Amino acid sequence: MTPPSRSIPLSRPSVDDEIKRAVLAAIDSRQYILGPQCRELEAELAAYTGTRHAVLTSSATAALWMTLRALGVRPGDEILVPSHTAFPTVEAICFAGATPVFVDADDWYTLDPKDAAARVTPRTVGIVPVHLYGQPVDLPAVQDLATRFGLWLLEDGAQAQGAAWDGRAVGSFGRAAVFSFYPSKNLPAMGDGGAVLTSDDEIAARCRRLRDHGRLNKDVHAEVGFNLRFNELQAAALRVLLRRLDAMNDRRRELAARYARGLAGVPLELPAEREHARHVYHLYVVATPRRQELAAFLKERGIQTGIHYPVPTHRQPAVARLDPPALPRTERLVNEILSLPMSANHTDAEIDAVVDAVRAFFGR
Numbered sequence: 001m002t003p004p005s006r007s008i009p010l011s012r013p014s015v016d017d018e019i020k021r022a023v024l025a026a027i028d029s030r031q032y033i034l035g036p037q038c039r040e041l042e043a044e045l046a047a048y049t050g051t052r053h054a055v056l057t058s059s060a061t062a063a064l065w066m067t068l069r070a071l072g073v074r075p076g077d078e079i080l081v082p083s084h085t086a087f088p089t090v091e092a093i094c095f096a097g098a099t100p101v102f103v104d105a106d107d108w109y110t111l112d113p114k115d116a117a118a119r120v121t122p123r124t125v126g127i128v129p130v131h132l133y134g135q136p137v138d139l140p141a142v143q144d145l146a147t148r149f150g151l152w153l154l155e156d157g158a159q160a161q162g163a164a165w166d167g168r169a170v171g172s173f174g175r176a177a178v179f180s181f182y183p184s185k186n187l188p189a190m191g192d193g194g195a196v197l198t199s200d201d202e203i204a205a206r207c208r209r210l211r212d213h214g215r216l217n218k219d220v221h222a223e224v225g226f227n228l229r230f231n232e233l234q235a236a237a238l239r240v241l242l243r244r245l246d247a248m249n250d251r252r253r254e255l256a257a258r259y260a261r262g263l264a265g266v267p268l269e270l271p272a273e274r275e276h277a278r279h280v281y282h283l284y285v286v287a288t289p290r291r292q293e294l295a296a297f298l299k300e301r302g303i304q305t306g307i308h309y310p311v312p313t314h315r316q317p318a319v320a321r322l323d324p325p326a327l328p329r330t331e332r333l334v335n336e337i338l339s340l341p342m343s344a345n346h347t348d349a350e351i352d353a354v355v356d357a358v359r360a361f362f363g364r
Ligand SMILES: Cc1ncc(COP(=O)(O)O)c(C=O)c1O
Pocket: 058, 059, 060, 061, 062, 085, 086, 088, 089, 130, 156, 158, 159, 179, 180, 181, 182, 192, 193, 194
């Protein structure tokens, strides 16, 4: 079958005149790195999240690494992390010299706090839960766990800008949190970008230092950091989009509701929003044992899908040396999940076309 001339992408970034004007103004300013746009964006991000500080950096991976360093992790330290996440969550832990301890998923595909508790040892220092697909992890349970075992909590909010628990923004619950501005994310840049959010003055100061060669001032380097700085063009675009973030997330939620109505009765597991949570549908992930066939059927009709993620992080060759244990739920779910097209810029008609194609596949 020939794909229709207009295909439906998995995600569609925002590009319009207001964003272009902001970027052009940043070009004209002749200040390109950590200038006024970055400073304003840091203040606006912190205010949005309800933290004292936001520290912009080159990616969420960099943000995780800097925060882990600022938290003082050392070789031998163990950090609880869900296996079902993007590899960078785990990579940053390894890069900071600590050991990831992989935790299985709960019914919402996020870190299972009970499984996490069972994996605590005297070497455990912290926990990095991930608000996966835009759905907050069970925050009260994770906070209880952290308190009970004296662990710090670092939220990976790379996929969840604007998500909330009982009306409070994710990113404000832990000692620190990170966001990613990768172009498909809920708050997207036009390239890579990330931020650390924290109300801890020392962590913020240390991250500012680490992102700029460990500098105390122009000429004095207090420690070995790296170049993980952010730039004015991206910050200018992000400032426009941050003002639209709630509306963009509302649109994602509207499209998720449209999918749910359209796919009702189809033998497909649909994403569920947990009680207390505001899910911001970074991804719209369904599950079926016929995942491969369904993906191929949609591809033939010009509909792009994705799998986030087909290989669980605890089964990645890069961490084979750790000899991670089996995680049955994670290993099962990765064979069934499929991400359908979703972004604030998809049209109702596109979502309806995906729904029709999925229904056609199941013969409904
Ligand atoms: C959950 C999660 N954590 C961390 C990252 C890393 O983000 P970045 O690409 O900004 O380094 C990603 C991005 O893929 C992610 O989805």
